[in-house]
Amino acid sequence: MLQIRNLHASINGKEILKGINLTVNDGEVHAVMGTNGAGKSTLSNVIVGNPAYEVTEGEIIFNGKNLLEMKPEERAHEGIFLSFQQPVEIPGVSMVNFMRAAVNAKRKHDGLEPMAAGDFLKVMREKRKIVELDSKLANRSVNEGFSGGEKKRNEIFQMAMLEPRLSILDETDSGLDVDALRIVAEGFNKLRKPETSAIVITHYQRLLDYLKPDIIHVLIDGKIIKTGGPELALEIDQRGFDWIKKEEGL
């Protein structure tokens, strides 16, 4: 599904990613762990095409298409979704208008008619149950006045609405209490299908206990220095990253 080859990227002239190689196949969940400032969020932003970041070398192929030539919205239409570490508040834009614009833009890309208003509200009602979001959500402005937990649940709700092929969860567990974390993680699991994949960026094992990733990557200083099975995450949880750095001679 996704092939990243020798990816280099920088922000404000400073190189953050220094040659990332990563392959994600259908149905796989990958976890990316690493120290603060290692480049985890940069990686997710570059995949979705945040214009603040500049790709200086390498390529990203998604289902056979060159992602780096696409605008952020085109990448979204291809089925890439980012659950933001810090979801943006957009005062004055209601959730319902926001989601309708997003869903219908995707439908247009897929050659489908816009969804009828009644059907759309029905779908919204069903999907918000997945993450136990309030029914008043539709009329509220996007993320405005949402608590930290609500914002993250709202990200998963949007994921449910857009049904992406590849989801990237950028520290979706940060700022969540135990119950909210469970709701978010269970919501995500309900949305999993054999043909969908995910990249989960996290510092902690707790989220991974729920999501059960297939492959763990360790990202340090802009490079993936170690890849392993689920047991690697457990080891990191107990021993930190220093031993890996030593092992790799860093």
Added chain:
Amino acid sequence: MSSELQYIEIFDEARQMLDRHSAPALNALRDEAFEDFKRLGFPTQKVERYKYTDVPAAFEPNYGLNLNRLNIPVNPYEVFKCDVPNLSTSLYFMVNDQFYDKKLPTVSLPEGVVVDSLRKMAVERPDIVEKYYGKLARTSKDAVTALNTMLCQDGLLVYVPKNVIVERTVQIVNVLRSDVDLMVNRRVLVVLEEGASIRLLFCDHAIDDCKFLTTQVVETYVGENAHLEMYDLEETHTKNTRFSNTYAEQQTYSTSVIDSITLHNGMTRNRIDLSLCGEYAEVTLNGLVVADKEQRVDNNTLIDHRASNCQSNELYKYVLDDKANCAFAGRVLVREGAQKTVSQETNANLLGGTDARIYTQPMLEIYADDVKCSHGSTVGQLGEQAMFYMRQRGIPYEEARMLLKFAFASDVLQTIHMDALRDRLNYLVDKRFRGELSKCEGCKLCK
């Protein structure tokens, strides 16, 4: 004095014609207005209130004037079908400065309420017109008001007697119609007696592809416990120049809402000069400007707190693109003795491109010591983070921009008390941002 000269000459030559086609109450103020106009001359940009608008240049071109009251053939009902869904209004037309009386709304107004030609009412109801006409709009202070008072021959009178509540919104569509470039001098007088209430919706349209220059002077008297809502919506074209001076006075326990919305225009200057004369009066002054191309909008307001325990709320928002060049100057004056005043003034601006320009000047002058007042302004661009967030969800760039602009404008629209009108304006603003000229569905004129 070059710009003034043509108006001085016109007045000298056409004085009798002006009088003949008007009414005594209107004619009575012409001489004094003329003297004031000659003395004042058009304000240059060195005059603080006119800092952002080149008045002499706007009045320089040679426009035609219909002083002889030639009938301009038009049937506004045929050409204008402004069907705001769920908004049933009592619909009236003004063709240029003239009240259109060939066909009037079938639903009658409550007894004693007048919505009619100012010229006609100056004769039939001199008790109202002579008492109020020209009393607030002092010609000694403003050359445009002086010029309007010199030349105006007709206009609109809205009168609501004591304790009468007009439930149905009164909509007045100002249609600019001409085959040659035309100057229009329109006058509006609104009088609400004690306890009276009315909601007025003015819509300015220009239906011919000529250059229009309009001066409009509005006087509103809001009596004790009276309630006025006045929405002023301009959807003209880029060849239109509008100078509108509104003078308003409110008495004890009165409330008013005045909204100025400019959706499409050429050059517009709106001045609102409002005095809170009685205790516990409240005013909400809102404005929304959507401008692009080379459009200019200059809103200049004064809220004068003369009495204690009054409240004023002012919110003006501008969404500018291309080479739009606009200004907001809002002065709130709290006079000595106007204790317990609560006042808030906000101007927020969104610039879509690097060539758009806004001059913003919120002003607060306080001469009382027990008041709660704030003022502020912001100028910004569309949030990059919000743009990226929306695009990540698949919303295309232009659509995301549009949604954010609309969101920015929405809190001004939220203050509109009337659901159907609010929905309609939401719709028009949305269309405006989509680049479609905001026009009423079914309006055959705004091509």
